[in-house]
Amino acid sequence: MTAAPPPTTPPARLAGHLLVEALIAQGVDTAFGVPGESFLAVLDGFHEHRDRIRFIACRQEGGAAFMAEAQGKLTGRPGICFVTRGPGATNASIGLHTAFQDSTPMVLFIGQVASDQRDREAFQEVDYRQMFGPGTLGFAKWVAEVQDPHRLPEYIGRAFHTALQGRPGPVVLVLPEDMLTQPTSAPVLPRVEPALAWPAPGALRDVRSLLMAAQRPIVIAGGSGWDAEACNALQRFAENWHLPVGNAFRFQDTFDNRHPLYAGDVGIGINPKLAARVKEADLVLAIGPRLGEMTTSGYTLLDVPRPRQKLVHVHAGAEELGRVYAADVLLQASMVCAAKALETLAAPTDVPWRAWTDAAHADYEANLQPTPVQPLDMAEVIRVVDRLAPDAVYTNGAGNYSGWLHRFHRYPGLQHHGRTQLAPTSGAMGYGVPAAVAASLLYPHRTVVNIAGDGDFLMTGQELATATGYGAKRLISIVVDNGTYGTIRMHQEREYPGRVSGSDLFNPDFAALARAYGWRAERLEATAQFEPAFAAALESGQPTLLHLKLDADVSTSRTTLSAIREASLKRQPR
Template identity: 40%
Template structure:
């Protein structure tokens, strides 16, 4: 049954048909018709303070739910500021759809106000760029955008909405949802993998990427534990196997333990699921690059974009479909004793790497420094089992990656392209999607100040988050590189910060200043009480020694 409506309303109706319950926006006059369509919709409209934060939230939503996150911005400057989020979703392979209001068609190629070419801007960093030039195709374009964002290797899609087109009324009929193939694994492929793992003395499974769900993670955990196969995680994707599972062997990438690199190189069979052995995981294409190594790769991306090293066999299947198939098998006991010894060795190393060091409380005078490691240690003591952790880029992330226990999926949200400013928006997206779970944000002073305005978004939409700001008065990661290449010549990395606790209070959040070790335990308890019981966003301003650059 069809009815007369404008293009903006048709787009919103189609979003609802595709299961969208939340959109992250920065408003603009170029897509007023879509905002009008949202007026009577039960899709929650989250008004953000910056376009980068808006797209980060959509990216985090995509990671957290497996469904495309929806972002909406205006043309020109708005689209430019959203570009960082698109690059993040592109490199992480995250489903995201960015709707961008455009100038009227009649104004094209006249250097009109905020004119730009979406295809030239975004074409190299997203899966598809659609321009809605015919209002009758409004619902069709939405359906195709969803399909493009989800098929194969997921990723971002940009939809351009000319201002005049989406205002036009037409007789609309919603386009049906386009099914997305999850791939499959043949009997012979499964048997080949089972045989290789059974004969291996040192098998290793490397996991990451998208197309996971909680049930799939549980199945893989049981399969790995039953068959004594260790699991190692991709960088910033450490929540596929529970932190304390005997199958957990740690993670690869920046900040990884040396032993994890040794595991990757010494494994006689590597089964990669959902991700690829790329630049970061392989330490800049130096780990596991021999062409005589046995590497099975399970990934829906038929091009295996980003993969390095040998490929023994490529199975075009999602983690969900592959793990469902392989967990119906049990390995032969050909090398069970060797496998068990290897299995125990891998997990022992992971437990050692993630253990807190002995901490002697400092005798710092008041208004001095606090230990970030001690803050993490006290937090882990009382954190809920299903807490969600968000962090962006910088040395402060090492504390989150190393110590915070990811025990359920999903529970870790981060950016793998080094995007700063990601942590707070991601934490808000998690709190909105799962308000019953605690959302913890770990950020640095440099990163926090890139999207600190989203504190108002957290407060306005009642999405309480616990934010731990590591303040060492500098861009610490760059300072560390600087010291390595140009010793004793610090330049361009130092910062002047405000009082973050007072800033939090001005937004309506709760602020705590942590500047000595003596009160860390009680201050962490206070933060947990306020965010959990009072349902209020908390900023813990942890002032640390500038020399403390790593855990």
């Protein structure tokens, strides 16, 4: 028998080139960032391997980090972002924080000052292990600085493992400028795959026992780590037991919104009837979500620390289980394993909560009926979008305007079209436009629809230039312009009536601005104008901005904002 030949040693190349090769080995074909002199050797590596990986040069590091976070959501693999030291890293921190709170796998690479200049407060020097240090409420799961170029593959492999394992999240790798220019013959490591955790058989028996004893159960599904197979398994589990299913805050594509078991979204602007149903339930099965502030309506749907309801909490991260709520069953498992395991639980021939479940879906359907608003009805706008682009990827940032999308759009389960909701559970303004650009560049044949408020859009709207520069086509941005930071004004009018301060906006002509970036654009002021304009945007195959001029009162007053419920007034992030 002939012995296998020993592995060959790659030729020496710059560490910056090795880094790019390591990313390619991990299946990365797109990275986002803003170029900086601190990682020129990496940029040269992207040029060297431009036939296998592309570097998308963005207009601001916050936008680049948002794009990488969106990439992580869409692919389930770590989104990649490169920024330079100091200002670049601080700008990117918003996307890092979003990835942390949204449990999105991501790796942020930060150029650093040369090693012989460290600890002198050199130009733009920051200690990122202090700035982004891991912790319960930190920015990242792991932060490291690579001093030895020969260990780069080791660090990158660990970064991908850490970003993907358990509760997914962001990792920061800091790259001293001089390290990247040193030669190395280190080999790249093979593609990292996460280790999957299956639920313990005893815990599954306990879940079944709780179901058999229940009269009013409800499922809250969400969080990260889902794929098409897991969502199908979740649907079959719900069907076997005839369970009502609500989706956690901004994870509305976890369960098909058109399914007869769907009960609605459990988040900001929750249907009051659904909120009451969660409180009245005798068993809550939380499959995947963290059960954070927004999903629990400020920790009021379930009492802290011991809910009145029986609680089964399924989550991929052991550190999250029992962190806030003392559950009856704590089940650590990856979503792809948990859903398959739950599907195997033998259901009885009938259940006593059939009418309860049917009523939950009927409440959801009734909540889709809005009160008409003139002259421009946002509920009807979303209905048109929902009808004409049902399988599009939808993105938004933060603000009252997002309530219309969350309430009236019916998200398909991601088993049908992949992930279709990109929205920050962190409540980060400015997320929607970069996320839409990332989605459009990653999936050029899919329609991507961004809904943005005026304040939200102007935080990252310059990324329209990125879309134009890299050839995004089927991308539509709908800007809801009411001339105010609507959520803040709503709070002001509630807490300090007649004393509005600091929330008025002085906006440009958004349509003219979009045309300057090379986009098609229209300004709309009446409901009847929207459908032909949106249809034309879909037909054009060109990036299009639709500027919707709205009166401020439509999105701030209690009487006219049908999408934002009284129950959410004190819980809405800016």
